[in-house]
Amino acid sequence: MTAAAPAVASVPGSRRRRPLVILLRRSWRLGRTKLGVALVLLLAGVTLIGPLFAPHQPSAFAGAPYAHPSSTTLLGTDNLGRDVLSRFLWGGRSILGLSLAATVLGLVLGVSIGLVAAYSRSLLDDVLMRVMDVILAFPSIVLALVAVATVGPKLWLLVLVVGLTTVPRVARVTRGAALEIVNRDYVQAAEAMGESRLRILRGEILPNVTSPLLVEASLRLTYAIGLIAGLSFLGFGLQPPAADWGLMINENRQGLTVQPWGVVMPVIAIALLTIGTSLISDGISRAAAGIDRGGDSE
Amino acid sequence: MRRLPLLHGIPGFIVRRSALGLVTLFLVSLVVFAATQALPGDPARAILGREATPQSLAALRQQLHLGQPVVQQYTHWLGGILHGNLGQSLAANEPVTKLIGNRIENSAFLMLLAAVFSVPLAILLGSVAAQRRDRPFDHATSIVLLALAALPEFVVAIVLVVLLGTTVFQVLPAVSLIPPQSAPWQHLKELVLPTIALTLAVSPYVARIMRASMVEVLESDYVEMARLKGLPERTVLWRHALPNGIAPAIQVIALNLAYLAGGIVVVEFVFGYPGIGGAFVDAVSNRDLPVVQALAVLIAAAYVVLNLIADLATIMVSPRLRTSLS
Numbered sequence: 001m002t003a004a005a006p007a008v009a010s011v012p013g014s015r016r017r018r019p020l021v022i023l024l025r026r027s028w029r030l031g032r033t034k035l036g037v038a039l040v041l042l043l044a045g046v047t048l049i050g051p052l053f054a055p056h057q058p059s060a061f062a063g064a065p066y067a068h069p070s071s072t073t074l075l076g077t078d079n080l081g082r083d084v085l086s087r088f089l090w091g092g093r094s095i096l097g098l099s100l101a102a103t104v105l106g107l108v109l110g111v112s113i114g115l116v117a118a119y120s121r122s123l124l125d126d127v128l129m130r131v132m133d134v135i136l137a138f139p140s141i142v143l144a145l146v147a148v149a150t151v152g153p154k155l156w157l158l159v160l161v162v163g164l165t166t167v168p169r170v171a172r173v174t175r176g177a178a179l180e181i182v183n184r185d186y187v188q189a190a191e192a193m194g195e196s197r198l199r200i201l202r203g204e205i206l207p208n209v210t211s212p213l214l215v216e217a218s219l220r221l222t223y224a225i226g227l228i229a230g231l232s233f234l235g236f237g238l239q240p241p242a243a244d245w246g247l248m249i250n251e252n253r254q255g256l257t258v259q260p261w262g263v264v265m266p267v268i269a270i271a272l273l274t275i276g277t278s279l280i281s282d283g284i285s286r287a288a289a290g291i292d293r294g295g296d297s298e
Numbered sequence: 299m300r301r302l303p304l305l306h307g308i309p310g311f312i313v314r315r316s317a318l319g320l321v322t323l324f325l326v327s328l329v330v331f332a333a334t335q336a337l338p339g340d341p342a343r344a345i346l347g348r349e350a351t352p353q354s355l356a357a358l359r360q361q362l363h364l365g366q367p368v369v370q371q372y373t374h375w376l377g378g379i380l381h382g383n384l385g386q387s388l389a390a391n392e393p394v395t396k397l398i399g400n401r402i403e404n405s406a407f408l409m410l411l412a413a414v415f416s417v418p419l420a421i422l423l424g425s426v427a428a429q430r431r432d433r434p435f436d437h438a439t440s441i442v443l444l445a446l447a448a449l450p451e452f453v454v455a456i457v458l459v460v461l462l463g464t465t466v467f468q469v470l471p472a473v474s475l476i477p478p479q480s481a482p483w484q485h486l487k488e489l490v491l492p493t494i495a496l497t498l499a500v501s502p503y504v505a506r507i508m509r510a511s512m513v514e515v516l517e518s519d520y521v522e523m524a525r526l527k528g529l530p531e532r533t534v535l536w537r538h539a540l541p542n543g544i545a546p547a548i549q550v551i552a553l554n555l556a557y558l559a560g561g562i563v564v565v566e567f568v569f570g571y572p573g574i575g576g577a578f579v580d581a582v583s584n585r586d587l588p589v590v591q592a593l594a595v596l597i598a599a600a601y602v603v604l605n606l607i608a609d610l611a612t613i614m615v616s617p618r619l620r621t622s623l624s
Contacts, residue, residue, distance in 0.1 A: 032441075134325045137605075139560020142578070142597050149582040149590040150334050226450030230564055233452050234579055249456060256464040256472070264465075267456050271449055278448035 023211045026287035027280075033287075036279030043273040047092030054086035058243035062086075066252075066259040075261040079251050080241075088265045090243040095232065095270070098159055099224040105163030106224070107217055110170025115201050115209075117171065118178035129175070132168035140165035144231055153236040162227050166220045173216045177209035211288050218281030222274050229270050245270055311613060319606045326598045327379070331372050334587050361386060362587070379595065385588035389581070394592045398577055400478055402596075405566070405573035407482040409558045411489060412496035417551055420501040424508025425543065429535055431513055439505070447502035451561050455495040455568040463491060474571040492569045499561050500554045507550040512543040545615040552608030559600045 027033045055072070056062050062073050062083040069076045075084040117128040135143070140162070147161045181187060182205060190200050231237050232246030240247065245266035252262030342350075342358040358364075363371050378385060384394035423443075427436045446454070463472030474488040482489060515521060516539055524538045525531070566575035574593055581589035 032444075134322060134329065137322045137326050137602055138329075138594075138598050139557065139563070139601055141560050141563050142594050145563070145578060145582045146330060146333050146590060146594045149585055149587060152585075222448050226448075226453075230450050230452050234564065234567060235583065249452075253456065253459070256460060257468075260460060260465040263456060264460065267453055267460070271453050271457075274448040274450065274453075275445045278444060282444055 019208075020210050020214070023214065023284065023287055026290060027284045030283045030286060032279045033283030036276045036283060039272050039276030040280065043092065043269060043276065044096065046089065046269070047096050050089035050092070054083075054089040056083040056086040058082070058087045058090040059241040060086075066255040068259060069261065075265060076259045078248070078259075078262040079255055082241075084248075084252075084259075084262045084265065087243040087248055087262075088245075088269070091245045091248055091266060092269060092273075094155075094238050094242070094244045095225060095229050095246065096273075098155060098237070099162070099221065099228045101159045102162035102224045102228065103166065103217065103221045105159060106166030106220055107170055107213075109163065110167040111174050111206070111213065113167065114171040114174025114176075115178055115205060118175045119182050119197065119201060119205065121182070125175075128171070132171050135165065135168045138165075140227060141230065144227065145234075145236070148231070148236045153239060155238070158228060158231060158237060162224050162231075165227070166224060170213075170216055170220060173212050174209055177212045178205050181205050181208045211284075215281055215285040215288060218277055218284060222277040222281065225270070225274050225277065308613065312610060315606055315609050319602050322602050323595075323599055326602070327376055327595055328372070330591055330594045330598070331375060334591050358388070361388075375591070379592070384592035387581075387586055387589050389584040389586040389589070394589050397589065398574060398593065398596075401573050401577050404476060404482045404571065405562055405575060408489065408492055408496070408562060408566070408571065408573060409555070411493045412500060412558055413555050415493060416497040416501045416554075417504065419497065420504035420551075421508050421540075421544065421547070423501070424505040424547070425512050425535065425540060427505070427509045428512030428516055428543070429531075431516075436509075440509075443502040443505055446498055447506070450564075451495060451499045452564045452568055454498050455491070455565050458491050458495055459568065472569070474569040476572050478572070488569075488571075492565050492571050495565045495568070496558060496561055499565075500558060503554050504547060504551050508543065508547045511546040512539060515539045515543040518542075545612075548615050549608050549612040552604060552611055556601050556604035556608065559597050559604065563597075 055074075059082060061081045063070070063077045063081050065077060065079055065081045067073060067077040067081065073083045073085065075088065078084050078087060113128050113132070117125040143165055144158070144161045147157055151157050187200060187204050190204055195203075228237065229246040232244050233250050235247070235250060238244040238247055240251070248266045249263050252259070256263055342355045342362065342364060346354060346358060363374055366374070375385070382395065384398075386392070387394050387397050390397055423439055427439045430436050459472045460466060462470045470490050471488050472491070474485070474492055476482055476485050476488060516535075521534060521539050524534045529538075562573060562575035563578055564575070565571070566573045567579045570576065574596065577589065578593040578597070580586075581593060
């Protein structure tokens, strides 16, 4: 399953990183990876430097509600008469920032739990994995909504709960990949030499599970973007008058027959962003599968 | 693997999995309860806000049994659920069971429709893609399915509204209003868009696993044998390959039907469809905690049960697993 070659893994120092470099290079050869990276860069660009080009303040009034595109408002106005283009250019920051934060949180927690579970070879393994199963017993949106109902629509809560729902899958993947490694000779050798468990986890095991993790990380990011955008669409993310793609879609969908741009632009942005990240993860997983088979994938 | 020595074979497996499902449900109820009621601070004030009068706060505390110790609150709540008493809605001021009675039927019918359309469609797409492996049809479906799998459900739903309900073509109702007194199957037109949205959300995963499974089957010796006997390709594909290719896909199919339980939340909200999912979002907006608790447990229960069925179905259709159990 893992792309790591055991012969490389036991070599200390910088050469240990090579499987990852090979994997990335092979993924990059696939057209879909390039397309995915291009899409993500495009959307990240809009999100990061877009606000500099916004003609209006995102919450300033620029005309009548649902006005058609004009020379001052290129994409028309929204349900309250604010400039759609400006709000669109401002509105990606929250989704991108929150979903990145949630993914990083989920990865850090999931990798830690997965490694500890795989390496503990004890009751702790069972307990940790059962806890993961309970989290998986909820559809993630339900878990997120229960949290929102109790605490209220807070941004830190979205990061926390979306991060939490990604933990079980990351932990499973990490554990699965690490289980193959923990019984290898070089881990046993390191143990016999009296290296500390933390050092072994970090130095011997983690480098060998990076490629399945890379696939999982990009999958989890796609999913976090969808969930965060969905929650803010439901009105549980950023609160008005903030500019946010999910919120914009909800605010303007009553006016779809009159002035569709307030809905169409954020929908296109979220769609391209999620398609982009998922093309990247598909590219990486294809490349990893190709390496596993021992040959070039393309 | 630690196994109970008494329970062997398929009945033992069913008993074990059901017990595990019950344990999971119990833990789920604990999590929901802990998240909604056992919070530090005063839940009554959290629900009613700062302007609440002392009378209304006291009434709510009474209603939520906040005076009792936490363990007693939990057993009281769980006991109520087991007796079919889901509590009292704070927003509508009526029993939760009454509030959601009709809606369960509506949601179940929507999920059923989505399942009826998505499963055969996905099996068909996956099989045909496998048969035409690495040809244009395979590449095209692969990209389309990848994109569809990546899109959040609400984006799919909104795109459908834009394309078919409002802006581009106004051929289907963008809002699925179903009067409380009538059954959902009397309003099929209103159900078209929500069904398509859920179908598009679920099919990609099933189609992809189906393709992978069929690719393997089509390379096998018995398919080669069937071809060498001179059977037409159509018979080989549908009669010989499909029954064997479906087995590995069964679990993914069932898992994705379980996924519908979560998918209905957003899709029902987009279309204003009067089901469990829409009610759940409303209850969260109103911070109507008894309804949130009840619906969260209900959806999680549906999810656990469908997962259980997924496991059982997988065992039943895979001879290798079936024999390894006994």
